[in-house]
Amino acid sequence: MMTSIQAQWAYHKYWVMGHSQAHYNAIRLLFKGNDWSADKEKDFYRLLAEAQAIAPTGATLRTAYQHIWGYFKKVANDEERDAYKEMIGDETTYEELGEFLVQMIENYQPKYLVNSKFYEDGGL
Structure with a gap:
C-alpha cells in the first residue's frame, strides 16, 4: 500500500505545492517515518481534494x-x-x-x- 501512495504523492507533489504550501507540508508530514495507515491514506486524499479547491497564488x-x-x-x-x-x-x-x-x-x-x-x- 505504501508504494502506491508514494507514487501518488510523487505524481501530485509540485501540483500541491503550487496550490498550497500548507497542504504540501501537511502531506509531507504524513509520510514522515514511513509509518502508513488507513487513516493516513484517508488524510492524504482529503488534503489533495482541499488543495484542489485552493487557487494558486x-x-x-x-x-x-x-x-x-x-x-x-x-x-x-x-x-x-x-x-x-x-x-x-x-x-x-x-x-x-x-x-x-x-x-x-x-x-x-x-x-x-x-x-x-x-x-x-x-x-x-
Whole structure:
C-alpha cells in the first residue's frame, strides 16, 4: 500500500505545492517515518481534494516553479536560463512560465516530472 501512495504523492507533489504550501507540508508530514495507515491514506486524499479547491497564488507558484526549475538549472542553455530568470521575477508572466516549464519537461524529459500531474495538466 505504501508504494502506491508514494507514487501518488510523487505524481501530485509540485501540483500541491503550487496550490498550497500548507497542504504540501501537511502531506509531507504524513509520510514522515514511513509509518502508513488507513487513516493516513484517508488524510492524504482529503488534503489533495482541499488543495484542489485552493487557487494558486504568486507565492505558491513561485515556490513550485523554483523547485521544478531545479531539474533544469544544470542542463539548460543560456537562453533558457535567461528566460527563466526574467519570468520568475515577474508574477504577470507566471502563466507563461508554467508553459515554459512544460516545454522544458518535453525537451529534457526528466522522468520524475514527465510522470507528474503538473506536466499532465500542462502547468498549474
